Amino acid sequence: MHSFRYVQNRMLCESVDLEALAQKHGTPLYVYSKETITDHFKRLDGAMDSLDHLVCYAVKANSNLAILHTIAEMGGGFDIVSGGELFRVIKAGGKAGNCTFAGVGKTRAEIEYALKEGIYSFNAESEAELRLINEVAGAMGKKAPVALRVNPNVDAKTHKYISTGKSENKFGIDFDRMLEAYAAAAKECPNLEIRGVQMHIGSQLTSIDPFIEAAKKAVPLVAELKKRHDIKFFSIGGGIGIVYHESLDSGDVNWWGDKPAEERPLTVQSYANALVPILEPLKLRILLEPGRFMVGNAGALLTKVLFLKQGNAKKFVIVDAGMNDLIRPALYEGWHQIAPLQKSTNTTLEKVDVVGPICESGDFFAQDRELQPVDAGDTLAVLSAGAYGFGMASNYNSRPLAAEILVDGKEAHLIRERQTLEDLIRGEHVPRDDKEGK
Numbered sequence: 408m409h410s411f412r413y414v415q416n417r418m419l420c421e422s423v424d425l426e427a428l429a430q431k432h433g434t435p436l437y438v439y440s441k442e443t444i445t446d447h448f449k450r451l452d453g454a455m456d457s458l459d460h461l462v463c464y465a466v467k468a469n470s471n472l473a474i475l476h477t478i479a480e481m482g483g484g485f486d487i488v489s490g491g492e493l494f495r496v497i498k499a500g501g502k503a504g505n506c507t508f509a510g511v512g513k514t515r516a517e518i519e520y521a522l523k524e525g526i527y528s529f530n531a532e533s534e535a536e537l538r539l540i541n542e543v544a545g546a547m548g549k550k551a552p553v554a555l556r557v558n559p560n561v562d563a564k565t566h567k568y569i570s571t572g573k574s575e576n577k578f579g580i581d582f583d584r585m586l587e588a589y590a591a592a593a594k595e596c597p598n599l600e601i602r603g604v605q606m607h608i609g610s611q612l613t614s615i616d617p618f619i620e621a622a623k624k625a626v627p628l629v630a631e632l633k634k635r636h637d638i639k640f641f642s643i644g645g646g647i648g649i650v651y652h653e654s655l656d657s658g659d660v661n662w663w664g665d666k667p668a669e670e671r672p673l674t675v676q677s678y679a680n681a682l683v684p685i686l687e688p689l690k691l692r693i694l695l696e697p698g699r700f701m702v703g704n705a706g707a708l709l710t711k712v713l714f715l716k717q718g719n720a721k722k723f724v725i726v727d728a729g730m731n732d733l734i735r736p737a738l739y740e741g742w743h744q745i746a747p748l749q750k751s752t753n754t755t756l757e758k759v760d761v762v763g764p765i766c767e768s769g770d771f772f773a774q775d776r777e778l779q780p781v782d783a784g785d786t787l788a789v790l791s792a793g794a795y796g797f798g799m800a801s802n803y804n805s806r807p808l809a810a811e812i813l814v815d816g817k818e819a820h821l822i823r824e825r826q827t828l829e830d831l832i833r834g835e836h837v838p839r840d841d842k843e844g845k
């Protein structure tokens with residue numbers, strides 16, 4: 408579902424008028440719907456009910472404390488990729504014991520921190536990493552719970568930058584080397600407790616087929632590892648794709664109706680219907696690591712039109728948000744629907760590029776897009792920006808980070824203050840000759 412829709416030609420998030428929010432807090436402004444996040448969590452959790460399972464939200468998709476708290480409150484676990492993400496989860500009220508720690512480059516300090524806090528499992532991505540975890544655990548007098556990430560060499564059929572399950576990707580251990588890697592860990596690493604297996608083939612998958620192919624390939628291996636090493640869990644990763652073309656006139660989750668397959672999302676039901684029968688015979692705890700599915704449709708980036716510019720080739724709508732606020736179009740050719748907060752009754756459309764103020768040609772939100780004519784001062788919503796939006800934001804061009812709002816029914820909570828100019832230079836020092844500055 409999504410919770411952004413027009414009511415009497417004004418865009419609301421749940422019951423909150425977005426133009427009023429933009430006036431109060433300024434733009435660029437990220438706005439998230441709590442209703443969508445809880446709905447998505449509960450639907451996925453419910454669809455997997457017949458299995459012993461834990462939904463571990465992939466924190467990287469959006470790591471604001473209020474979002475993590477929302478998920479922790481529902482009993483969710485977390486998939487983290489850094490010590491910083493673990494710190495956030497704990498601050499938000501999440502349990503380290505419900506966290507898995509992914510990533511190809513964990514540092515000694517991060518491993519020590521995660522062991523001290525008692526995470527559920529390190530999902531290790533190389534033998535070298537296993538040896539380091541073993542060494543750190545030994546020095547701390549602990550046993551480290553570990554899983555290895557298998558690279559099943561399956562094509563996720565998504566953008567090459569978010570495809571992770573092919574042999575040429577840096578992630579995981581090659582499928583045919585897994586038994587050997589587990590045997591070596593069992594033999595040579597006395598401070599490890601071999602607890603599971605992990606897999607994640609990519610992000611924004613819109614077809615169930617690669618998930619099925621990967622699961623069918625992995626399940627016999629996982630069963631064998633259960634026999635040999637008594638593993639307890641299998642994490643099937645994240646990757647469930649979302650619809651970036653929203654319907655703003657209907658909150659109906661089935662609005663895509665008869666759209667072609669590539670424009671339809673996976674539904675949680677079709678995902679569960681396909682995967683549960685493949686996973687069930689393992690009789691293991693199944694972990695899921697959804698990121699985008701949980702928060703993607705839950706967020707919008709509000710931005711104000713600064714200027715209109717007619718060039719020889721194109722008309723540009725220049726807005727006050729940039730690629731530093733939302734980098735998906737520049738980074739992975741991500742497509743976002745853009746809609747004005749006030750819908751015009753005039754149905755004529757004009758073709759424009761919606762661009763930001765940053766000095767890069769890649770700084771755009773849409774190219775050759777048919778939009779209702781807009782004027783300077785209008786506010787636009789860049790929709791489905793809740794995942795990999797703020798989390799990837801930067802201060803490039805010395806632009807302060809945007810504020811974030813969590814809407815809950817009629818309430819709008821400020822969950823991150825807009826950065827100030829002073830915030831921009833916090834911690835920086837100019838070397839001086841005098842001792843004071845050193």
Ligand SMILES: Cc1ncc(COP(=O)(O)O)c(C=O)c1O
Pocket residue numbers: 465468486509510607609610611644645646647696697698699700794
């Ligand atoms: C290991 C792992 N798990 C889960 C995810 C979440 O993926 P998604 O947001 O597509 O669900 C990612 C994304 O990069 C990941 O690397």
